[in-house]
Amino acid sequence: xxxxxxxxxxxxxxxxxxxxxxxxxxxxxxxxxxxxxxGIDGIQAVLSYRPLLTTLDVNMPxxxxxxxxxxxxxxxxxxxxxxxxxxxxxxxxxxxGAGADEYIVKPFRPREFRARVDALLRRPRAxxxxxAPQQDxxxxxxxxxxxxxxxxxxxxDDAPLSYEEYMARFPGAAPxxxxxxxxxxxxxxxxxxQPVYLPQQQPIIVHHPSDAPAASTGAASMGAELVVHQxxxxxxxxxxxxxxxxxxxxxxxxTRLAYVAGAELDLTRTEFDLLSTLMASxxxxxxxxxxxxxxxxxxYVTSYFVGEADKRAIEAHMTNLRRKLSDNPTNPRYIxxxxxxxxxxxxxxxxxx
Numbered sequence: 001x002x003x004x005x006x007x008x009x010x011x012x013x014x015x016x017x018x019x020x021x022x023x024x025x026x027x028x029x030x031x032x033x034x035x036x037x038x039g040i041d042g043i044q045a046v047l048s049y050r051p052l053l054t055t056l057d058v059n060m061p062x063x064x065x066x067x068x069x070x071x072x073x074x075x076x077x078x079x080x081x082x083x084x085x086x087x088x089x090x091x092x093x094x095x096x097g098a099g100a101d102e103y104i105v106k107p108f109r110p111r112e113f114r115a116r117v118d119a120l121l122r123r124p125r126a127x128x129x130x131x132a133p134q135q136d137x138x139x140x141x142x143x144x145x146x147x148x149x150x151x152x153x154x155x156x157d158d159a160p161l162s163y164e165e166y167m168a169r170f171p172g173a174a175p176x177x178x179x180x181x182x183x184x185x186x187x188x189x190x191x192x193x194q195p196v197y198l199p200q201q202q203p204i205i206v207h208h209p210s211d212a213p214a215a216s217t218g219a220a221s222m223g224a225e226l227v228v229h230q231x232x233x234x235x236x237x238x239x240x241x242x243x244x245x246x247x248x249x250x251x252x253x254x255t256r257l258a259y260v261a262g263a264e265l266d267l268t269r270t271e272f273d274l275l276s277t278l279m280a281s282x283x284x285x286x287x288x289x290x291x292x293x294x295x296x297x298x299x300y301v302t303s304y305f306v307g308e309a310d311k312r313a314i315e316a317h318m319t320n321l322r323r324k325l326s327d328n329p330t331n332p333r334y335i336x337x338x339x340x341x342x343x344x345x346x347x348x349x350x351x352x353x
Contacts, residue, residue: 009053011035012042012068013083014060015269016297018106022055022083025110029117037061037296039068046072053117056100058084058091061296061310066098073099079120083108244279246345249325249334251276260325270295271321274314278335278345287342288314318343 009031013019023033031053034045038061046054054072058065069080081102082095095103101123102116242254248261253276258265267275277294278286286294288311295314318335327334336346 007031007053008049008051009033009055010042010045010049010051010078011055012037012039012045012060012065013055013057014038014296015057017269018057018083021110022113025114026053026117029114039063039065042068043071046076046078050076051078052121053081054078055081055083058082058086058095061292062307066094069095069098069100077125081117081120083113244276246279246334247348249279251279265324267321267324270317271324274317274321278343281344283344283347285338285342285344290342 007030009026011019011022011026011033013022013035014037019035019037023035026033034049034051036042036045039056040062042054042056045051054076056065056069056072060068063071065082065084069082072078072080079102080100081104082100083104083106084091084095085106086092087105092103101120104113104116242252244251244253250259251272252258256272258267258272258275273295274291277291291314292310322329322332322335325334329337332346334346335343337343
């Protein structure tokens, strides 16, 4: 059916690997996808594209997934699936209470996720889901924004406004989230139907089910697990430009494996990215704001906001990384703190700690 081909999903996820996996699964289910990397852009994408389905990570830069879900639910009836590593009962209750329809804990299985999406779409809303208009055959490869439709009990002139339409009609005012807007004495003319583009806050990746899948750039594909067995105390052979070495600390950026004195380290994605960035920078100091942008995938941008919460998150990740490296911050062997500036690798000329 043509309506099935116009389904749109917004993916709000700061991990590029998980984002790409979700794109593949949802495109296989017939969705066009809009991918963003933080909560603020996620809210903007939902207001602009009016998706049938939205996936939300929780731990993201800016606002977290719980607050993003509350804001989205106040203005949209999109199905919300929260995908997060937080598995405590309090987190599940908080997510569902914020407006999520499903709460899935990472790591998740793609086929199970697809089955949960199908089951979710079988649950009818109070009103039929809105459908995206037919796309033009030319122009940018963006799914068309859905035409605004009035609630069942409201007249057509009181249709809910998108974020851009509201700000254009009422400059300087904040959108009223839940209640339908009151009729003004002199109704403004209806805006012309045209594609709505998001502000250039950060790159937004839009895919269609007909798009050819991009070639994988990593040496290890998603879902494949590479295990290297190495006797403790024996250094791994580091032939190739993809190896980074500092004393007895070795990192393979292709397989995303790290070793200390030949023993493999169990690092999270964020910890590995921090370690490999610092090792590639050698003695150059990397600030907390700089490292935040690297983790977001925005290292080439200098205008994005980095708040105190982002910097505290970097400090927490560095504490966990140093603990796994058995590195003493007061007498470091691998990573040293440059007070008031950031972090860098220790000098290899100095005596080992």
